[in-house]
Amino acid sequence: xxxxxxxxxxxxxxxxxxxxxxxxxxxxxxxxxxxxxxxxxxxxxxxxxxxxxxxxxxxxxxxxxxxxxxxxxxxxxxxxxxxxxxxxxxxxxxxxxxxxxxxxxxxxxxxxxxxxxxxxxxxxxxxxxxxxxxxxxxxxxxxxxxxxx
Amino acid sequence: xxxxxxxxxxxxxxxxxxxxxxxxxxxxxxxxxxxxxxxxxxxxxxxxxxxxxxxxxxxxxxxxxxxxxxxxxxxxxxxxxxxxxxxxxxxxxxxxxxxxxxxxxxxxxxxxxxxxxxxxxxxxxxxxxxxxxxxxxxxxxxxxxxxxxxxxxxxxxxxxxxxxxxxxxxxxxxxxxxxxxxxxxxxxxxxxxxxxxxxxxxxxxxxxxx
Numbered sequence: 173x174x175x176x177x178x179x180x181x182x183x184x185x186x187x188x189x190x191x192x193x194x195x196x197x198x199x200x201x202x203x204x205x206x207x208x209x210x211x212x213x214x215x216x217x218x219x220x221x222x223x224x225x226x227x228x229x230x231x232x233x234x235x236x237x238x239x240x241x242x243x244x245x246x247x248x249x250x251x252x253x254x255x256x257x258x259x260x261x262x263x264x265x266x267x268x269x270x271x272x273x274x275x276x277x278x279x280x281x282x283x284x285x286x287x288x289x290x291x292x293x294x295x296x297x298x299x300x301x302x303x304x305x306x307x308x309x310x311x312x313x314x315x316x317x318x319x320x321x
Numbered sequence: 322x323x324x325x326x327x328x329x330x331x332x333x334x335x336x337x338x339x340x341x342x343x344x345x346x347x348x349x350x351x352x353x354x355x356x357x358x359x360x361x362x363x364x365x366x367x368x369x370x371x372x373x374x375x376x377x378x379x380x381x382x383x384x385x386x387x388x389x390x391x392x393x394x395x396x397x398x399x400x401x402x403x404x405x406x407x408x409x410x411x412x413x414x415x416x417x418x419x420x421x422x423x424x425x426x427x428x429x430x431x432x433x434x435x436x437x438x439x440x441x442x443x444x445x446x447x448x449x450x451x452x453x454x455x456x457x458x459x460x461x462x463x464x465x466x467x468x469x470x471x472x473x474x475x476x477x478x479x480x481x482x483x484x485x486x487x488x489x490x491x492x493x494x495x496x497x498x499x500x501x502x503x504x505x506x507x508x509x510x511x512x513x514x515x516x517x518x519x520x521x522x523x524x525x526x527x528x529x530x531x
Contacts, residue, residue, distance in 0.1 A: 210347065255435045
């Protein structure tokens with residue numbers, strides 16, 4: 173695939189991510205903070221998000237496996253996940269977190285378990301998609317091109 | 322590319338989320354401020370020179386021998402921007418402590434929160450916060466900081482020149498591992514005078530670790 177095709181593919185892919193609600197305006201804000209002096213800013217923040225989310229998902233799994241569930245603790249983790257997903261513009265993850273918090277408040281175990289499954293799913297989707305997008309960007313840069321905005 | 326005047330302002334950003342710290346740091350640097358980030362209210366107070374017993378340790382090396390290195394260089398913080406929801410000391414608690422301190426009360430404090438709770442907002446403003454930003458914070462929000470900073474700018478303060486004093490052994494590698502380890506290690510790095518999130522030019526220009 174030549175450079176122009178790659179660039180077009182990237183733009184289409186990125187647009188679809190916004191269209192399907194995986195990313196929102198906040199992700200655009202992140203991209204605008206990246207420049208020649210900080211060329212890896214987006215990848216760095218997103219990588220932090222991946223690490224942090226995985227940690228939180230593990231904590232959530234553990235917390236919900238307990239005999240006697242500490243809903244405050246569960247809520248605290250979801251709150252963190254909601255915050256970080258919001259900060260990078262991972263809209264679908266954020267939305268599940270909102271529902272998740274409501275179940276925590278109601279102390280609804282079923283609801284919480286369902287949301288955990290959902291949030292894992294949404295996280296894994298956005299992770300895959302962002303990684304694909306970064307890969308495309310790398311291909312473009314390796315081919316000597318620049319990333320279209 | 323910031324004007325020299327702007328980079329005289331030093332902002333202390335407080336947030337327990339590593340993602341948000343990275344974000345606020347980038348936002349502040351883009352706005353040409355010098356930035357130090359810490360992950361808790363207690364670390365913020367430590368950095369500001371305020372200890373639990375409310376005494377300010379100026380040049381006393383007794384507490385933490387290496388800590389006083391940047392203390393001696395008269396680190397001045399022109400503004401504190403803090404997250405509201407943090408474990409232990411909340412942003413509100415931090416705000417209160419700063420406003421109750423005779424030496425720190427004139428430092429403008431800005432609160433950030435992911436939750437739009439009117440009673441929370443008014444409580445913070447009543448306690449003396451200059452602004453309340455909803456997260457995620459945008460560059461446009463930061464433009465509101467300037468007037469508060471200009472108000473407090475005094476002509477005769479001694480500006481710390483961290484760049485000219487490569488006294489700390491601060492290899493990038495150490496910083497990299499730092500981020501991935503627990504907060505205990507982070508505290509240790511702070512005490513050794515190495516703050517991985519501190520603004521300091523490195524050969525390859527990377528000041529944040531992933």
